[in-house]
Amino acid sequence: MSTANLLYTDTEDALRDTVRRLFADRCKFRAVVTHYDAEADFTGVWKTLAVELGLAGLLVPESLGGAGASTREAAVVMEEIGRAVAPVPFLSSAVLATVALLKTGETQALRSLAGGSTTGALTIPLSKPPGAYAATVRVGASGLTGRVSSVADANTADVLVVPVVGPDGLELHTVARAAAGMKVTPALSLDMTRPIADVEFSAVASTRVDNGAAEDAVAEALLCGAVLLASEQVGVAQWCLETTLGYVKRRKQFGRAVGSFQALKHRLADLWLEVSSAGATARYAADTYARGDAETPIAAAVAQAYCSDVAVHAAEECIQQHGGIGMTWEYPAHLYLKRAKSDQLALGTAYHHRARLAELIDLPTSP
Amino acid sequence: MTFDEHAIGRDLDTRVRRLLATHDPAHTEPHKFLEARFDTGLAWVQFPEGHGGLGVPQSFQEQVNAALTAAGAPEPAVAKNGIGFGMAAPTIAAFGTEEQKRKFLRPLYIGEHIYCQLFSEPGAGSDLASLATRAVRDGDDWIVNGQKVWTSGAQNAQMAILVARTDPNVPKHAGLTYFLCDMTDPGVEVRPLRQITGEAEFNEVFLTDVRVPDANRLGAEGQGWHVALTTLNNERVAIGSGVPSAMIDKVVAAWRAQPELRNPAMLDELVRLWVESEATRLTGERLRQQFASGQPGPEGAAMKLALARLTQAISGLEMQLHGEGGLRYDDWTLRRPEIVDFIGRGPGYRYLRAKGNSIEGGTSEILRNVIAERVLGLPPEHRVDKDIAWKDLPR
Numbered sequence A: 001m002s003t004a005n006l007l008y009t010d011t012e013d014a015l016r017d018t019v020r021r022l023f024a025d026r027c028k029f030r031a032v033v034t035h036y037d038a039e040a041d042f043t044g045v046w047k048t049l050a051v052e053l054g055l056a057g058l059l060v061p062e063s064l065g066g067a068g069a070s071t072r073e074a075a076v077v078m079e080e081i082g083r084a085v086a087p088v089p090f091l092s093s094a095v096l097a098t099v100a101l102l103k104t105g106e107t108q109a110l111r112s113l114a115g116g117s118t119t120g121a122l123t124i125p126l127s128k129p130p131g132a133y134a135a136t137v138r139v140g141a142s143g144l145t146g147r148v149s150s151v152a153d154a155n156t157a158d159v160l161v162v163p164v165v166g167p168d169g170l171e172l173h174t175v176a177r178a179a180a181g182m183k184v185t186p187a188l189s190l191d192m193t194r195p196i197a198d199v200e201f202s203a204v205a206s207t208r209v210d211n212g213a214a215e216d217a218v219a220e221a222l223l224c225g226a227v228l229l230a231s232e233q234v235g236v237a238q239w240c241l242e243t244t245l246g247y248v249k250r251r252k253q254f255g256r257a258v259g260s261f262q263a264l265k266h267r268l269a270d271l272w273l274e275v276s277s278a279g280a281t282a283r284y285a286a287d288t289y290a291r292g293d294a295e296t297p298i299a300a301a302v303a304q305a306y307c308s309d310v311a312v313h314a315a316e317e318c319i320q321q322h323g324g325i326g327m328t329w330e331y332p333a334h335l336y337l338k339r340a341k342s343d344q345l346a347l348g349t350a351y352h353h354r355a356r357l358a359e360l361i362d363l364p365t366s367p
Numbered sequence B: 001m002t003f004d005e006h007a008i009g010r011d012l013d014t015r016v017r018r019l020l021a022t023h024d025p026a027h028t029e030p031h032k033f034l035e036a037r038f039d040t041g042l043a044w045v046q047f048p049e050g051h052g053g054l055g056v057p058q059s060f061q062e063q064v065n066a067a068l069t070a071a072g073a074p075e076p077a078v079a080k081n082g083i084g085f086g087m088a089a090p091t092i093a094a095f096g097t098e099e100q101k102r103k104f105l106r107p108l109y110i111g112e113h114i115y116c117q118l119f120s121e122p123g124a125g126s127d128l129a130s131l132a133t134r135a136v137r138d139g140d141d142w143i144v145n146g147q148k149v150w151t152s153g154a155q156n157a158q159m160a161i162l163v164a165r166t167d168p169n170v171p172k173h174a175g176l177t178y179f180l181c182d183m184t185d186p187g188v189e190v191r192p193l194r195q196i197t198g199e200a201e202f203n204e205v206f207l208t209d210v211r212v213p214d215a216n217r218l219g220a221e222g223q224g225w226h227v228a229l230t231t232l233n234n235e236r237v238a239i240g241s242g243v244p245s246a247m248i249d250k251v252v253a254a255w256r257a258q259p260e261l262r263n264p265a266m267l268d269e270l271v272r273l274w275v276e277s278e279a280t281r282l283t284g285e286r287l288r289q290q291f292a293s294g295q296p297g298p299e300g301a302a303m304k305l306a307l308a309r310l311t312q313a314i315s316g317l318e319m320q321l322h323g324e325g326g327l328r329y330d331d332w333t334l335r336r337p338e339i340v341d342f343i344g345r346g347p348g349y350r351y352l353r354a355k356g357n358s359i360e361g362g363t364s365e366i367l368r369n370v371i372a373e374r375v376l377g378l379p380p381e382h383r384v385d386k387d388i389a390w391k392d393l394p395r
Helices: A010-026 A029-036 A043-052 A071-084 A090-104 A108-115 A214-250 A262-290 A296-321 A323-327 A333-345 A350-360 B003-022 B030-039 B058-070 B082-095 B098-110 B224-238 B243-257 B264-290 B299-327 B347-358 B364-375
Strands: A120-122 A137-140 A143-152 A159-166 A169-176 A182-186 A196-204 B115-118 B134-138 B141-148 B159-165 B176-182 B188-193 B202-213
Touching: A010 A043, A010 A071, A029 A333, A043 A090, A071 A090, A071 A214, A071 A262, A090 A108, A090 A120, A090 A143, A090 A159, A090 A169, A090 A214, A108 A159, A120 A143, A143 A159, A159 A214, A169 A214, A214 A262, A214 A296, A214 A333, A262 A296, A262 B264, A262 B299, A262 B364, A296 A323, A296 A333, A296 A350, A296 B264, A323 A333, A350 B264, B003 B030, B003 B058, B030 B098, B082 B098, B082 B115, B082 B159, B082 B176, B082 B224, B115 B202, B134 B159, B141 B159, B141 B176, B159 B224, B176 B202, B176 B224, B243 B264, B243 B299, B243 B347, B264 B299, B299 B347, B299 B364
Parallel strands: A120 A159, A137 A159, B115 B159
Antiparallel strands: A137 A143, A143 A196, A159 A169, A182 A196, B134 B141, B141 B202, B159 B176, B188 B202
């Protein structure tokens, strides 16, 4: 346990600078907020991130066309995505779909995802926590049939990675989103910067890719997703805290900066402590996963149980301490509240992760 | 690790081996061993050579401690002399003259000098800088008069770190001076102060014409506040981040062992606190990795804030978990313990003692000010007394 490195290496800091500059330049609030009124196109930012910077393949070994990095680096990217509420399919494609394929030994679709030429979506409701998954799509003689609701970024994915009920248990298939018999219906999402869609399969041709490892692949993808989502939540929380601090130092009422009132500053001190602690748990989870430590499920559950509520708390404080400004469409705070609240529900709520932890650390429920 | 770091690591290994070879722990009196350890620079590796250290980063200390513990070497009395090790030693190292370091660090390390802290007063708690204990120059000495309070371990202490007012004619922060005070001086009277738990960890200390040599002044005259801040930052780090984990382990053990105590609604609360304890442990660990060398900053205040909230919440839950058992108490006898033992006592003790965690070493409210102002850069509190001479302040 004491071998965990909870800090950032120089390489990781350099990666952060690069990603932060990209988002500062190409994911400005004014552009991101347009997602709520009309379908906005952020493909260009994603291509830069995925292809030019090579980050789509961060978790993929070099031998398979990736960067051969680990969750430590991916976590840094997720923090920056959180800070910018960047509307890019990194979590859905470069983490969830990629890790699932990686675990099965599939290489063709994986290479294409790793290179950034296509994006993928693991076809599972975004709210599904790590653990056993009961698939809702069936395979028959005519292909795949069934429906999966609330899949993140499904509407823009090229390839869907679909958990399927087969005759002998869970299978994993790849399907082109544009294949005959597919119907992808975008939903009006609480967080339009990570849009969800409902996916219907009516006798769709697919390729089975699991090599018998479908259950492990789905479990691994969700675990990795939970680990990394915590870092996004830390990024969201950091932005909210820093922005609120900036505001309460500037904003004057009663002849003084409102940040000089203990009613606000004490809450910000507590929030800072929460955000710092969230950072430590997220970093621990990312490092633990990267080392292949057997403690990873515990570290992931701790990070999710802690960070998901901290991000929401930070976003709520951000709104409250900005007063009326915080409620406006013109100010970015609402984007962060929407991302934080969606992230709290994504991959299991804190309640779910605590219940799971009770099992993992042997706290039996019944008398 | 760099080349230099490898070289330091090897040098420390050699020193540890040589120390163990010349002073076999099995056949050496503990204080002799500690003297030898101090003299070879393995007491506090970050301290200067000749003063118990080697001037290398503090992060190397762990390696030395581990090797010596593994060899069964006698340990310094860190728990019994928490004020000495946690506060006095780093302050002496930072502000002491060569002579003071030579005179005070070695006896502190080998257990000859137990320290206590003469800071708070009946009229100066959160507003420590307003303290009224006077030190008046008399030749090569200072004559000290006043009353201190909340002094843990004063009955066992040979030495004290003392802040006293040397100039009442300037604003409060500017008129303070920091001393090392001999507790065996006849003018020092220690009276136990019984507390909520039944025991008397703390004392009142009355100082009547106590003579402190000017040679025991740490830092310049009037610089006492600055010196005291070093002590206080160390105090907040010394209050460890591992306590909540140890406390939650007690609750977890009871939950596992006694199925009849379990309540499904309580489980979520228990896991929530388990998660927070783990988060606090990791935050402390990351802070240590960040500040592997150098003085702790105000970030240490955050750890203390987290600790207080958690120990109180955990012990409160523990009482409810035990139900009928929580109605009983283990020992109301007036005792004067040398160390605070959260884990060895019953749930009722933990619940009551934890109430002090948000008061001692800076109240949680003051710590929030410290974080807000010194970490987050928020505007300071309005301080009406800041530019007024101490003697003119309303009291």
